[in-house]
Amino acid sequence: MSTNKPTVLIVDDESINISILMSFLKTDYRIIAAKNGHQALDRLTDAIPPDIILLDVVMPEMDGYEVCKKIKDNPVTQHIPVIFISSKNNHIDETNGFEMGAADYITKPISPPIVLSRIKTHLNLARVRQLLVSQNHLLEETIKQRTKELTQTQDITILALATLAETRDNETGNHIRRTQNYVKALAIELAKNPKHNEFLTPENIDLLFKSAPLHDIGKVGIPDNILLKPGKLSTDEFHIMKDHASLGNEALSKAEQLLGNGNISFLRFAREIASGHHEKWDGSGYPKGLSGEEIPFSARLMAVADVYDALISKRVYKPAFTHSKAVSIIIEGSGKHFDPEIVNAFLKIEKQFVDIAKCFSDGDQV
CATH class of the missing domain: 1.10.3210.10 (Hypothetical protein af1432)
Known part of the structure; x- marks a missing residue:
């Protein structure tokens, strides 16, 4: 499987739900899976971290909201888009999901075209954000270098003038x-x-x-x-x-x-x-x-x-x-x-x- 494909982490305690998602995602994405919150957090430390996370809400020991919060509280992983996929379809549930930092919320039963479209959208948004971050870093370095050059020019000018007076x-x-x-x-x-x-x-x-x-x-x-x-x-x-x-x-x-x-x-x-x-x-x-x-x-x-x-x-x-x-x-x-x-x-x-x-x-x- 090509590692050039974006990596999707599927987190769900039901194997059937993981299988359904994998069936239509595997063509375009590299898939990794976790059956609970602890496994999901462990997967984030892998050599190749996921580009996006599909996260169930109702899971034993640690529900999806808590998992999402831990992901967003960690500076290393907070940039990874999280999409909740859940049977909980009350607007309060969706609100809770977004408050935890989720990028999107899809209710079950899922529609493959919708899931594919949402994944593609959020991956594109993540790339744009990363590009903006990179451009900002480049701009900051450019400004630092320019400021350094101006400071050096200023210092040389002062030294030259002071030396002239001194002579x-x-x-x-x-x-x-x-x-x-x-x-x-x-x-x-x-x-x-x-x-x-x-x-x-x-x-x-x-x-x-x-x-x-x-x-x-x-x-x-x-x-x-x-x-x-x-x-x-x-x-x-x-x-x-x-x-x-x-x-x-x-x-x-x-x-x-x-x-x-x-x-x-x-x-x-x-x-x-x-x-x-x-x-x-x-x-x-x-x-x-x-x-x-x-x-x-x-x-x-x-x-x-x-x-x-x-x-x-x-x-x-x-x-x-x-x-x-x-x-x-x-x-x-x-x-x-x-x-x-x-x-x-x-x-x-x-x-x-x-x-x-x-x-x-x-x-x-x-």
């Missing part, structure tokens, strides 16, 4: 790595507050981490004689240097426009950070003089991270400050330079900042 700046690549890790640590701590649950999702925290290296991307537009000056900037030079925040905003805004979607998160976060990380809580910062919560949250995070790293790092115009000195300066700036809530988060995890600074040290931090 034109006296600050090191480790500054970029330290600050992005500071931002992530702050975000994770602040995410513990229900107030920030909606914004500080794991996905957004990851995007903040990836976007942070672009905070000084605008420095590519600052003249070399100012950007690379081996000493403290004059008032006029510092005024020009401050333009890097606006330049970064403009460059990343254009990138958003070219992509045709102002809601692309990593570019939005990068733009907010580049433009706003020199704004101050009291409104005395630049380039727009924003204050309080007018300053994007991402930029407020970077403000603490960037200043802390600048304080503990050696510059041509200053020595590296100790961690304790840096902490005292940030505390002093709470409510003036920095968002007080972010300062409080910083104080809770300052040991993490020390560990990050050591992990990505330039050798000049104290």
Whole structure:
């Protein structure tokens, strides 16, 4: 008998009923039989499981309703269509059958053409359902692969831009790595507050981490004689240097426009950070003089991270400050330079900042 034929499991405690069904099904189907519910459930573990089940209702020990329920409760077998074939023809019996998960209900005495037609219909429906499941899995895999490719493209873009900025700046690549890790640590701590649950999702925290290296991307537009000056900037030079925040905003805004979607998160976060990380809580910062919560949250995070790293790092115009000195300066700036809530988060995890600074040290931090 060809195993390419669909397999029908007939479950009935009367041998004559099994024989009748087999007589007109055997030409087109592979037949297996069970004389009670326990045997039926055992048959479902065979190497070749049935494609459809014809199930009697009235059987000893375990009736058809219970058998059907067990089949439908099992994730391995729940997809197999079950057709009740029973002498119980009350509408309540049919309702019970459908409530147990049956695909159909045929009353005895049976009509072979009806049974054949119903089997064919439900096998076709099962194939369509399986095809839809397969197509959904394929679609999910395609989406996952596309998402992975987009994420890789995004990461490469960020790395390329950050590297470009880094090549034109006296600050090191480790500054970029330290600050992005500071931002992530702050975000994770602040995410513990229900107030920030909606914004500080794991996905957004990851995007903040990836976007942070672009905070000084605008420095590519600052003249070399100012950007690379081996000493403290004059008032006029510092005024020009401050333009890097606006330049970064403009460059990343254009990138958003070219992509045709102002809601692309990593570019939005990068733009907010580049433009706003020199704004101050009291409104005395630049380039727009924003204050309080007018300053994007991402930029407020970077403000603490960037200043802390600048304080503990050696510059041509200053020595590296100790961690304790840096902490005292940030505390002093709470409510003036920095968002007080972010300062409080910083104080809770300052040991993490020390560990990050050591992990990505330039050798000049104290």
